Amino acid sequence: MDKWAELRTAYHVARLGTVSAAADLLGFHRATVNRHIDLLEAELGGRVFIRHARGYALTELGADVLRVAQKTEELIYDLAGRAAGAKAAITGEIKLTILAPFAGLLMGAIAKFKASNPECQVHIDASEDLARLEYGEAHIAVRAGARPDHPDYVVSSFGRVGLSLYAHSSYISRRGLPQGEGDLDGHQFVVPPTDDSRLPFGPWIKDHINPDMIALSSKNLEVNFSAISAGIGMGFLADHEAEAATGLHRAFPFKKAWTVPLWLVTHVDLHRTEKVQEMLKHVKLARKDT
Structure with missing residues (x-):
């Protein structure tokens, strides 16, 4: 495929959304930009853009073209900077x-x-x-x-990052902290779904926490952090994240098995x-x- 100029033009049309904006950036006439797109689509045998009143939208093929063009532009820019023999500003x-x-x-x-x-x-x-x-x-x-x-x-x-079971001061004032893994009755938990294999504490949750002990569950980790910080239940947090917050206390001693x-x-x-x-x-x- 010998259409690098056309590929670059299509990349800027996709990035900026209109032919006019791409033409201004590249210093081309609008007709040149349209011609580049037509030539590229003829070369690829399919539509790269869907034209509409507000500009150009990418087709599925166009999305692939954009990814290739973006990567190519970054490599060419990097090569040009190295060839200049001096460190160019990273933009x-x-x-x-x-x-x-x-x-x-x-x-x-x-x-x-x-x-x-x-x-x-x-x-x-x-x-x-x-x-x-x-x-x-x-x-x-x-x-x-x-x-x-x-x-x-x-x-x-x-x-590696350590994760531990934490409780907020407001939770502790109501329910206290468990004395050990055998003292979990009456406690409530905030946990993510345990089907995520990246969670090192997943097996522990399955072994120690019954469904009726889960006060709140969310796949969104920020939601879980907010719920634990609100005292809704105990839950797992990254140690560096909990230490930077206020009022969070580790429920159990550090466990190496819970590092990731x-x-x-x-x-x-x-x-x-x-x-x-x-x-x-x-x-x-x-x-x-x-």
Whole structure:
């Protein structure tokens, strides 16, 4: 396929939403932008965009084209900066994905990254859904649980995070703390569904907590944190998250079995780009200092 200029044009139309905006950015006439899109669609044998009154919407094929074009543009930009022989300013956007309870682990690194690279915008997706790095949904992912085994992923250890059973002072004032694992009768819990294999305390919940002991359950970890902090029940939290909050107390001594490994994950195509390497450097240094 010899349509790199057309691919770049389509990428900017998709990113900006209109032909006019893409033409202004690229310094083209609107007719040139339309011609590039027509040539690209003829080459691919399908529609990349659906035209409507407000602009252009991507088709399923177009979404694939956008991911390829975005990755290609980032690689070309990175290559151009390296060829210039000097460190160019890192601009644009860098996307990270991490489970919300662990996001605090990145903030120190992001602050230092931003101080060194003020023109680069950082976007964090704290969804429980796993970003597909091969589709450009994130530059860097922090994954919990088993080591990712995708053949195109570059994976390195990000250490382990402790999780413990916590109760808020308001809960303790009403019900007290259990004296041990055999003293759970009369206690209430806030827990996520236990079908998530990334949760190291899942087997413990199944063995020790009956359904009638669950006061609230949510897959959303931020909801669970709010419920535990409101005293609705005891629940599992990351130790660093609980220690930074007010009024939370560990119900049981620390258990090594409740720690979870974290992994830094990038896609092989973008792993060596300056933007990704710069962020990884700050993230690894910050983690080493904790």
